[in-house]
Amino acid sequence: MTSKRYQEAGVDIDAMTVALGKAKEEIKATRTPGVLSEIGLFGGLFDPSEAGVEGECLVASTDGVGTKVRVAALMGRFETVGQCLINHCVNDILVQGARPLFFLDYIGTGKLNPEWFAQVVHGLALACKENGCALLGGETAEMPGIYQGNDFELVGTIIGAVPKNKILDGTKVKSGDLLVGLPSSGLHTNGYSLARKILFEECGYQVEDCPVELEGASIGEALLAVHKSYLHPVLPLLRKECGIHACAHITGGGVLDNLPRVLPQGLGARVQTTALAPVPIFPFLMQKGKLDRQEAWRVFNMGVGFILIVDKDKVSQVMVALRKQGERPELIGSIEERDGVLLED
Secondary structure, eight states: OOOOHHHHHHHHHHHHHHHHHHHHEEEEEEETTBOOTTSSSSOBBOOOGGGGGGEEEEEEEEEETTTTHHHHHHHHHHHHHHHHHHHHHHHHHTTTTOOOOOOOOEEEEEOOHHHHHHHHHHHHHHHHHHTTTTTEEEEEEOOOSOOTTTTTEEEEEEEEEEEEEGOOSSSSSOOEEEEEEEEOSSTTTSSSHHHHHIIIIOOOOOOOOOOOOTTTOOOHHHOOOOOOOOOHHHHHHHHHHOOOOEEEETTTTTTHHHHHGSSOOEEEEETTTTOOOOTTHHHHHHHHHHHHHHHHHSSSSTEEEEEEETTTTTTTHHHHHHTOOOOOOOEEEEESSSSSSEOOO
């Protein structure tokens, strides 16, 4: 039984044990070749040789979903933030050509609620299975002195692998390369502090409101749209010689800050802002928040979730391959000798 004094201090060990016990079956369902350990050990064991990546380079990345969890709490829907976390991290290592192997999550909260915890884990497990990634372990911490009430934080670390001769580091990018943009599903996991301020504080919307501009979606539904994974359409192309010189995952900082991260010194980009029609939440936020284009494209992804930098002579075959995978790629710009990213209509 939980210590009475510990429970009085705000931590219920029994509730946490029950919640974790219920999540074990879903976590087990993400098991992939290479996983050697069971849930509940102090560390997760993984054998790269069993996963077919022995001798490859490991790629690691850590991220979170930020204040999107506040929207989830307002909606009482928590499965999408789990999916968002996995997909975000999968995309981050995909930029360097890696496929995911396993994931470790961290959930910190003021008071563990078994219902929302189960939904979060369901989302984590669902996205792991979709991306062929094992949910190898994690940590759940109940800290009422740090998190207030039912507030919680969701972050995690992904480990993937890439053959040394397939690593993408941007060194092949050259002037004249073309930018292929893949659509986002919404805000993904960035810009929520500004979006919440505009919609909830300044405009007074509630999550259930359905402004006509959102074309049938409620405020909450538009904000909780799942962060899209680009693994399945993009990774097969990265494993072939098809002229892809670099990739960029458009997260915090938007196209303006993320695209230059993969460009050699002396090269910049020219981006057509109207090439990809964004989902309605973006023009809605610009209008309601009175945001100028430069700020909007630096805070939000503005409908561009992932960018491929492709040799101009091979861009047609890349576009065809992406369409066969169900994607809607568009040419959104080019690489040139300049500083930074120039936005054009």
